[in-house]
Amino acid sequence: MASHAGTSTAVVSYVLNNGPRPVSASLRAKVVSAIDELNYRPDRRAQALRRPRRWRQIGLLVPDLTLPLFSEFVGRIEAEARARDHLTLIGNTGYDPERELEFATAFAEAGIDGLVVIGAANAPETANLCIQERVPVVWMHSIRGDVAAPMVGVDHHRAGELVTQHLIEEHGCDDIAFVGSFTEADVPHGDRETVQQRFAGAGSVLGDHMTQIRTDLTPAGAYSVVSAFLRKSGSAPEAVIVGTYAQTSATIRAITDAGLDIPADIRVVGFDRSNNDYGQFELTAVQQPVGIITRHALSQLLDDPANRETGASDPVDSSLRIGNTCGCHKPHPL
Numbered sequence: 522m523a524s525h526a527g528t529s530t531a532v533v534s535y536v537l538n539n540g541p542r543p544v545s546a547s548l549r550a551k552v553v554s555a556i557d558e559l560n561y562r563p564d565r566r567a568q569a570l571r572r573p574r575r576w577r578q579i580g581l582l583v584p585d586l587t588l589p590l591f592s593e594f595v596g597r598i599e600a601e602a603r604a605r606d607h608l609t610l611i612g613n614t615g616y617d618p619e620r621e622l623e624f625a626t627a628f629a630e631a632g633i634d635g636l637v638v639i640g641a642a643n644a645p646e647t648a649n650l651c652i653q654e655r656v657p658v659v660w661m662h663s664i665r666g667d668v669a670a671p672m673v674g675v676d677h678h679r680a681g682e683l684v685t686q687h688l689i690e691e692h693g694c695d696d697i698a699f700v701g702s703f704t705e706a707d708v709p710h711g712d713r714e715t716v717q718q719r720f721a722g723a724g725s726v727l728g729d730h731m732t733q734i735r736t737d738l739t740p741a742g743a744y745s746v747v748s749a750f751l752r753k754s755g756s757a758p759e760a761v762i763v764g765t766y767a768q769t770s771a772t773i774r775a776i777t778d779a780g781l782d783i784p785a786d787i788r789v790v791g792f793d794r795s796n797n798d799y800g801q802f803e804l805t806a807v808q809q810p811v812g813i814i815t816r817h818a819l820s821q822l823l824d825d826p827a828n829r830e831t832g833a834s835d836p837v838d839s840s841l842r843i844g845n846t847c848g849c850h851k852p853h854p855l
Contacts, residue, residue: 580628681722701764803844
């Protein structure tokens with residue numbers, strides 16, 4: 522580069538790094554011309570290693586950015602990390618184990634200082650990679666596979682108990698169906714670990730006679746299966762618990778398309794309701810305290826052990842948010 526420009530390596534360095542010494546316009550023009558002729562691209566990572574850094578960076582793996590809960594997590598984590606002088610690299614995994622590992626590998630090569638994994642689909646391999654690369658990692662929401670680390674988030678089993686207790690104690694329901702499945706055969710890519718825990722929580726309250734409407738956890742799958750269930754069953758259940766928020770609108774549509782009224786004919790409850798619902802129905806749902814979970818996760822990741830938030834590795838309490846789909850309030854008129 523320097524010989525091509527007819528100058529010294531120091532002058533080339535000053536031009537590429539915009540200092541620390543001034544370079545005359547004529548010399549700068551020669552260096553810029555050489556850069557263009559040689560199609561030179563500077564190694565930004567090498568440059569970053571030579572400079573003091575204000576910004577550090579973390580990686581964030583999330584399974585589905587279109588879901589309100591996960592998008593809220595991403596927004597809170599990005600803002601909280603930025604307040605700690607960390608930028609956030611985001612990868613959308615789609616609950617795909619290979620894609621999760623690809624993102625984790627790429628982020629480690631980019632020099633992240635820590636990794637947050639929401640809804641891990643390949644936890645053992647991702648954990649091994651982080652150990653090899655000496656990258657701290659924190660797990661949120663759910664974990665697929667065994668890792669020697671706690672999950673930061675709510676107790677999904679308890680969430681299943683909460684919605685079921687509400688239906689029984691407040692509305693006297695006994696015939697309750699659960700929408701969702703959690704086997705690998707039914708759900709190749711999806712939040713099956715969370716659904717399994719919610720199903721178990723609901724069953725611990727209701728007992729063995731709870732009906733399961735098995736779906737692949739997609740909106741299309743939920744609509745198809747719930748519609749078929751309502752056509753074939755002699756009578757509709759008193760209530761349905763929808764295992765994931767992604768299935769909620771499709772389940773409600775299937776019920777109304779079957780000519781049934783919510784909540785007069787079927788009460789509907791679920792999980793992780795959006796804060797931006799302005800339609801006819803406002804789901805009665807168990808909500809996760811996103812702000813608390815986010816602070817705990819980043820405290821686990823970035824703080825020294827002595828300075829971590831109290832209870833940062835303990836399950837976080839969830840709460841029931843009453844809407845109009847369970848019968849506590851009337852739905853909005855169309």
